[in-house]
Amino acid sequence: MARKDALYNMRQILIKRRDALRNALAGDLSLLKELRAQTAGDVVDAALDSAQDEISSQLAEVESRELASIENALERMRNGQYGLCEGCGHKIPMARLNALPYATNCIECQREAERYGAAGRADADWGRVFDSGSNDADVSINDIEMDVS
Numbered sequence: 001m002a003r004k005d006a007l008y009n010m011r012q013i014l015i016k017r018r019d020a021l022r023n024a025l026a027g028d029l030s031l032l033k034e035l036r037a038q039t040a041g042d043v044v045d046a047a048l049d050s051a052q053d054e055i056s057s058q059l060a061e062v063e064s065r066e067l068a069s070i071e072n073a074l075e076r077m078r079n080g081q082y083g084l085c086e087g088c089g090h091k092i093p094m095a096r097l098n099a100l101p102y103a104t105n106c107i108e109c110q111r112e113a114e115r116y117g118a119a120g121r122a123d124a125d126w127g128r129v130f131d132s133g134s135n136d137a138d139v140s141i142n143d144i145e146m147d148v149s
């Protein structure tokens with residue numbers, strides 16, 4: 001399937017899911033249940049199981065968060081940015097988009113972000129900034145001394 005067609009299909013799925021989520025947040029779970037019959041095993045499924053026919057606050061939170069992600073994805077589709085990595089600008093592989101329709105980074109950029117996020121980024125960055133800063137200071141002090149003499 002061409003990427004364009006795959007993205008078109010993805011858009012249809014997202015719109016359907018957005019409508020289902022909107023209805024569910026308004027108290028009507030029928031569309032969501034219909035979708036649930038077609039797809040299997042995601043967060044909303046689990047939330048639905050635990051909520052039984054009532055919308056728990058947890059479910060509502062999951063739904064509104066996913067709704068925001070869908071709106072964001074649809075907005076990106078409208079302006080032609082969907083499927084492009086926010087980090088490097090390259091196309092995100094269709095396989096990744098199928099697994100993670102709301103992904104805004106390619107796997108490489110995502111790993112990079114997670115590596116920095118998990119490993120105490122602040123410490124590493126400040127260490128580097130501090131080192132280069134003190135080197136610069138040494139150089140400029142030497143320059144000044146040379147100018148004076």
Ligand SMILES: [Zn+2]
Pocket residue numbers: 085086087088089090105106107108109110
């Ligand atoms: Zn990237």
